[in-house]
Amino acid sequence: MSAHxxxxxxxxxxxxxxxxxxxxxFVDYRVENVDPAVSFLEMLDxxxxxxxxxxxxPVAFDSDCREGxxxxxxxxxxxxxxxxxxxxxTCTLRMREFSSGGVITVEPFRANAxxxxxxxxVDRSAFDRVIRRGGYISVNVGSAPEANMTPIGKDVSExxxxxxxxxxxxxCVAACPNAAAALFVGAKVRQLTLLPQGRVERVHRVxxxxxxxxxxxxxxxxxxxxxxxxxxxxxxxxxxxxxRREYARAALGLR
Amino acid sequence: xxxxxMNGKLDPHSPGGPLETRWDRHKGDLKLVSPANKRKFTVIVxxxxxxxxxxxxxxxxxxxxxxxxxxxxxxRRAHSVAxxxxxxxxxxxxxxxxxxxxxxxxTIKGGDFRARxxxxxxxxxxxxxxxxxxxxxxxxxxxxxxxxxxxxSFGGAQVSRTFYARGQTGQQLLxxxxxxxxxxVEAGRVQLFARREMLDLVVIDGRARGIICRNLVSxxxxxxxxxxxxxxxxxxxxxxxxxxxxxxxxxTAIWRCYKHGALFANPCFTQIHPTCIPLVGEQxxxxxxxxxxxxxxxxxxxxKNPGDNRSADQIPDSERDYFLERMYPAFGNLVPRxxxxxxxxxxxxxxxxxxxxxxAVYLDFADAVKRLGVDxxxxxxxxxxxxxxxxxxxxxxxxxMRIFPAxxxxxxxxxxxxxxxxxxxxxHILGEANFSDHGANRLGASALMQGLCDGYFVIPxxxxxxxxxxxxxxxxxxxxxxxxxxxxxxxxxxRLLAGRGKKTVRDFHWELGRILWDRAGMSRNATGLREAIExxxxxxxxxxxxxxxxxxxxxxxxxxxxAGRVADLFELGELLCRDALQREESCGCHxxxxxxxxxxxxxxxxxxxxxxxxxxxxxDNAEPTLHREPLQFETVHLATRSYK
Numbered sequence: 001m002s003a004h005x006x007x008x009x010x011x012x013x014x015x016x017x018x019x020x021x022x023x024x025x026f027v028d029y030r031v032e033n034v035d036p037a038v039s040f041l042e043m044l045d046x047x048x049x050x051x052x053x054x055x056x057x058p059v060a061f062d063s064d065c066r067e068g069x070x071x072x073x074x075x076x077x078x079x080x081x082x083x084x085x086x087x088x089x090t091c092t093l094r095m096r097e098f099s100s101g102g103v104i105t106v107e108p109f110r111a112n113a114x115x116x117x118x119x120x121x122v123d124r125s126a127f128d129r130v131i132r133r134g135g136y137i138s139v140n141v142g143s144a145p146e147a148n149m150t151p152i153g154k155d156v157s158e159x160x161x162x163x164x165x166x167x168x169x170x171x172c173v174a175a176c177p178n179a180a181a182a183l184f185v186g187a188k189v190r191q192l193t194l195l196p197q198g199r200v201e202r203v204h205r206v207x208x209x210x211x212x213x214x215x216x217x218x219x220x221x222x223x224x225x226x227x228x229x230x231x232x233x234x235x236x237x238x239x240x241x242x243x244r245r246e247y248a249r250a251a252l253g254l255r
Numbered sequence: 256x257x258x259x260x261m262n263g264k265l266d267p268h269s270p271g272g273p274l275e276t277r278w279d280r281h282k283g284d285l286k287l288v289s290p291a292n293k294r295k296f297t298v299i300v301x302x303x304x305x306x307x308x309x310x311x312x313x314x315x316x317x318x319x320x321x322x323x324x325x326x327x328x329x330x331r332r333a334h335s336v337a338x339x340x341x342x343x344x345x346x347x348x349x350x351x352x353x354x355x356x357x358x359x360x361x362t363i364k365g366g367d368f369r370a371r372x373x374x375x376x377x378x379x380x381x382x383x384x385x386x387x388x389x390x391x392x393x394x395x396x397x398x399x400x401x402x403x404x405x406x407x408s409f410g411g412a413q414v415s416r417t418f419y420a421r422g423q424t425g426q427q428l429l430x431x432x433x434x435x436x437x438x439x440v441e442a443g444r445v446q447l448f449a450r451r452e453m454l455d456l457v458v459i460d461g462r463a464r465g466i467i468c469r470n471l472v473s474x475x476x477x478x479x480x481x482x483x484x485x486x487x488x489x490x491x492x493x494x495x496x497x498x499x500x501x502x503x504x505x506x507t508a509i510w511r512c513y514k515h516g517a518l519f520a521n522p523c524f525t526q527i528h529p530t531c532i533p534l535v536g537e538q539x540x541x542x543x544x545x546x547x548x549x550x551x552x553x554x555x556x557x558x559k560n561p562g563d564n565r566s567a568d569q570i571p572d573s574e575r576d577y578f579l580e581r582m583y584p585a586f587g588n589l590v591p592r593x594x595x596x597x598x599x600x601x602x603x604x605x606x607x608x609x610x611x612x613x614x615a616v617y618l619d620f621a622d623a624v625k626r627l628g629v630d631x632x633x634x635x636x637x638x639x640x641x642x643x644x645x646x647x648x649x650x651x652x653x654x655x656m657r658i659f660p661a662x663x664x665x666x667x668x669x670x671x672x673x674x675x676x677x678x679x680x681x682x683h684i685l686g687e688a689n690f691s692d693h694g695a696n697r698l699g700a701s702a703l704m705q706g707l708c709d710g711y712f713v714i715p716x717x718x719x720x721x722x723x724x725x726x727x728x729x730x731x732x733x734x735x736x737x738x739x740x741x742x743x744x745x746x747x748x749x750r751l752l753a754g755r756g757k758k759t760v761r762d763f764h765w766e767l768g769r770i771l772w773d774r775a776g777m778s779r780n781a782t783g784l785r786e787a788i789e790x791x792x793x794x795x796x797x798x799x800x801x802x803x804x805x806x807x808x809x810x811x812x813x814x815x816x817x818a819g820r821v822a823d824l825f826e827l828g829e830l831l832c833r834d835a836l837q838r839e840e841s842c843g844c845h846x847x848x849x850x851x852x853x854x855x856x857x858x859x860x861x862x863x864x865x866x867x868x869x870x871x872x873x874x875d876n877a878e879p880t881l882h883r884e885p886l887q888f889e890t891v892h893l894a895t896r897s898y899k
Contacts, residue, residue, distance in 0.1 A: 006538065019810075037535040037648070045761070046538050052759045052805050052814060060811055062328065064501040066541045069426055070332040092645055117472055118811040125449065128329050132441045136434025137393045141313040141711045144384075144391035148348065151402025161395040161420060164427060168331055195393050 006035030008100035012047065014059055015107045020115050020123075026105070029059075036096035040083065041066065041073060043095050044106075060119040068092040068232065071167030074174070075120045076107040081171035081230045089169065089232045109174035112217045113181070124170050126216040127184060133212040134205035135188040137198050156194055163191040165233045175230035178219030183227040185213050186243035187235050193246055203255060206246040265518070265869055265884035268672040269373035274890050275355075278377045281673070285716055286723035293318035296722050297481035299466055301453050301508055303330030305425070305703055306686025307487030308432035309710025315439030317715055322479050323436065324451040324468060326503050331433045334489060334501040335706060338425025339546055340409060341417035342389075342703040344382035349406050353414040355379045360891060361412050362701060366666070366694020367843035367859065368893050369521070371867070371886060373673055374691045381712045382704050386418055388711055392431035396420050409699040410547060410591060417700045422546065422638055428703055432710070451477070452816065453508040454744045456484065456515050456682065457736050463681035464730045467740045469748070471816065474809040476741050476748075478732035482722055483681045485714065486512060487706075490665035490687040492525065494824045494831065495776070496768025498662035499531060499544045505820040506827050509669050509688050517669050517677040518869035518882060520690035522827065523835035524666035526697055526844045527777050529595035531661035532646055533615035537765070542661035543646060546639055547699065550588045550595070552623035552632065553656065555579045557616050561606035567617060567655050578602050578616075591896075593696055593777075593844050593857075596660035600777045603659075610657045619655035660777060664702060666693040666844070667834070670869040670884070674717035675709060678869075681721065685709035690867065695843025748808045751818045756801030760818045763798050767791065767821070767828055775832050780848040784836040788829055795825040830870055830879065837881060840864040861893050 009032045017024030031047045038046075041063050048058035064072040068089040075090055077083035083093045098104060106120065114122040164187070172183040189206050192198030198205075221240055228237050270281040288296065296319050300311040303325040311323040327333060345358040358379040363370055386404070390396065396418050399405045406415040420427040439445040450471040457465035457480070465480040491506035492498040513519045530549060531542045556577045558570055578598055580587045590598075599616045602608065609615050623632055629652060633640070640651045647657070668690040675683045675691070686706040693701065770790045774783035798821070806812040840860035841850040850858040867884040 006536070035536045035538055038538045039540075042538050042540050045540055049759050049761060052803055053757070055805065057806060058814060060813060064327060064332055064503050065334060065337045066502060067337060067543045069423065070327075070334070070336045070501065072327060072332050088645065094646070094648065096648055121811065124328060128331075128437065128449075131434065132437040136438050137391065138438060139388075139391040139435075140316045141388060141435075141715065144387040147346070147387045147390040148403045152398060153402050154398045154400050157395050157398045160393075161427075164395050164420075164430065165423065167426070168329065191395070192393055195395070197391055198393050
């Protein structure tokens with residue numbers, strides 16, 4: 001390999017934890033020759049290359065698409081999920097945002113419902129189990145009517161799309177002092193409640209999803225609004241308002 | 256049918272007769288499994304993208320027992336999620352002359368006449384059902400003010416037939432399939448296993464009966480038994496290291512099935528997309544696509560003189576070469592993907608590339624801003640400009656974008672018949688992992704269509720035919736074949752972990768990517784391909800001598816995962832070159848320098864190469880055998896594609 005072309009260096013304080021039941025601690029690392037154009041995760045790749053050749057255990061972290069859409073990546077950078085910039089995932093954050101010579105603290109998304117797998121990797125399967133309880137429209141393949149049978153207003157459709165844009169990364173939970181999942185659950189509930197084809201199941205959906213959310217150990221929402229600020233897709237607090245409205249509606253037995 | 260028994264002749268089992276009624280007649284001939292008997296069959300589905308997620312959901316709804324595995328931590332993250340542009344369907348809502356036949360014809364022609372007519376026609380027919388299904392699931396497609404669905408245009412078509420959800424169509428379709436899948440998990444029809452990587456196929460009495468997976472959290476090897484196996488594991492563009500694919504996209508599942516006798520078809524058909532954000536340095540891990548719609552208003556150029564290091568604004572118009580407009584005056588900046596990519600390569604090879612690496616060309620919006628105003632440009636491309644700005648730190652309203660081609664999609668894949676079954680009975684291949692529908696070049700917005708078509712509407716019919724018509728004894732994971740497969744996998748893992756050399760897995764992957772990019776990328780010739788094969792072999796040899804794989808097998812170990820995938824990619828890369836060498840013609844994305852017109856265009860050879868080239872594995876150190884499936888064009892007339 002030819003030489004790295006970057007000129008920045010950083011001290012990283014990274015959370016290392018061998019497994020879910022193992023003790024964890026911060027370990028300091030030095031990373032040199034970082035190109036400001038690379039992403040935060042590519043900087044971590046570079047650190048791992050160095051560690052590998054030094055026969056040390058590379059830092060475990062999750063990532064996949066590396067273009068901000070799959071929701072796989074996510075760490076807390078200096079205490080903020082996905083780092084200092086709004087509306088961005090960790091994989092699309094660039095090192096030019098960090099002054100050379102600085103110290104950067106890197107931690108996993110912390111929440112009781114997201115147990116640590118290893119180092120910066122967490123288990124977010126709680127989200128899947130919440131969706132499992134009703135985050136869909138019950139329609140079998142083959143039974144769908146002609147797509148243009150039901151007109152849906154452009155504004156309604158766009159509004160539903162705003163909610164549907166959630167990538168399920170869990171930054172909302174990590175940012176919340178209560179580790180609540182209200183924004184994540186609210187986004188799915190709102191998307192499907194706005195659409196006429198989703199209204200049929202609204203009562204069961206919200207009751208079951210909220211029930212599962214509580215069961216998974218997510219905290220209660222107390223209106224901090226940190227979730228919205230941390231969300232890489234700018235999912236708004238309005239989704240939590242909808243979640244509450246729908247939940248109250250279901251509790252009151254309204255159809 | 257085993258590959259060895261084919262005597263070089265492959266039967267696609269396409270139904271004959273009129274093209275328009277083939278699928279309907281075929282469905283009438285397929286055997287059925289009665290509702291009460293479906294629960295007696297277990298189907299293993301590997302992958303949860305548009306193909307795998309839709310297949311697992313659809314089979315669960317029918318009542319089969321489904322075991323569904325994915326490499327990601329959640330099925331919602333499969334790489335289909337990253338598709339931007341849209342999904343084609345012959346709905347003809349815009350009343351602009353679309354039809355099933357036109358979508359079929361555009362797809363065949365777009366693939367440069369190297370796909371199977373029967374499969375492509377079925378795809379076009381079923382496209383309309385996909386849209387109905389997705390809307391019913393709550394996919395928020397773009398709509399008109401009147402509340403009905405809207406369409407946009409895409410490359411390779413003269414009609415508007417692309418349905419879309421902003422620039423996130425893949426995400427929305429995948430979340431639709433994921434919802435249906437999770438509903439079946441809740442119903443107990445699908446057992447879901449995330450963070451599992453398939454490392455081997457288990458074949459018993461010549462039939463696919465199970466798989467061996469590695470649990471990526473604990474490192475444990477796990478056995479899964481069933482009556483059929485569906486691979487929905489995507490393409491192999493990561494063979495080039497840098498591509499628009501995800502970090503975990505890999506070819507291990509299809510490759511290990513190839514080694515069990517599944518034929519690998521057209522491995523040299525790989526698509527290099529022209530408009531991606533260029534490489535900035537060796538630390539980079541992937542390339543990001545910018546929608547090709549940008550070429551509607553952007554002008555592509557490089558300096559006229561090699562080595563011109565001035566910034567774009569310092570280079571006067573008279574010293575710029577708007578090379579697409581110069582070379583292809585009729586289509587200008589809107590030539591098809593393969594043409595645009597090759598032209599960009601040509602000018603950078605001449606030393607006229609721009610940016611710090613010189614491996615980029617400008618896509619300039621200055622004239623568009625002058626002509627249309629900033630507001631209109633923002634309205635059309637605002638989100639793309641913002642994305643470009645985020646990644647590069649440059650404002651495309653002020654300085655030209657820098658773009659360069661990047662590996663994006665692979666048309667080649669495991670060979671399947673009309674029922675999507677490979678040459679190993681019981682092993683079915685869906686989506687990008689198979690080779691069937693896109694020939695030598697895929698049109699934009701057709702990958703999503705194929706994935707969902709295979710999963711929702713084809714496999715639910717054809718899997719029943721296989722299960723009902725095949726004597727399948729009971730097999731469980733105690734069978735000796737499972738133990739043997741697990742031992743083989745365990746030894747493979749052990750061999751990788753013995754690596755304590757001086758180079759990382761990434762170093763090797765990077766070098767493999769360079770070899771293939773330079774010699775088997777956008778432009779290929781016999782000398783370069785032979786060289787590539789030699790270099791890959793040498794690199795592969797060095798890999799086993801000098802790779803460093805840290806950690807153990809009994810833990811979450813990313814380096815180990817990547818090492819196994821890269822080891823397979825060496826072998827696949829070699830087969831890719833071999834196939835490119837064999838195909839002495841130029842077609843679609845396969846450009847052989849020896850076979851071009853005096854104007855530098857593709858020169859297809861229908862007399863000798865109108866076939867699917869399907870390779871049979873014959874041993875680690877033996878030459879693979881080429882089988883040919885002749886392509887019969889009964890409906891379309893073979894024509895030359897020209898863009899001058």
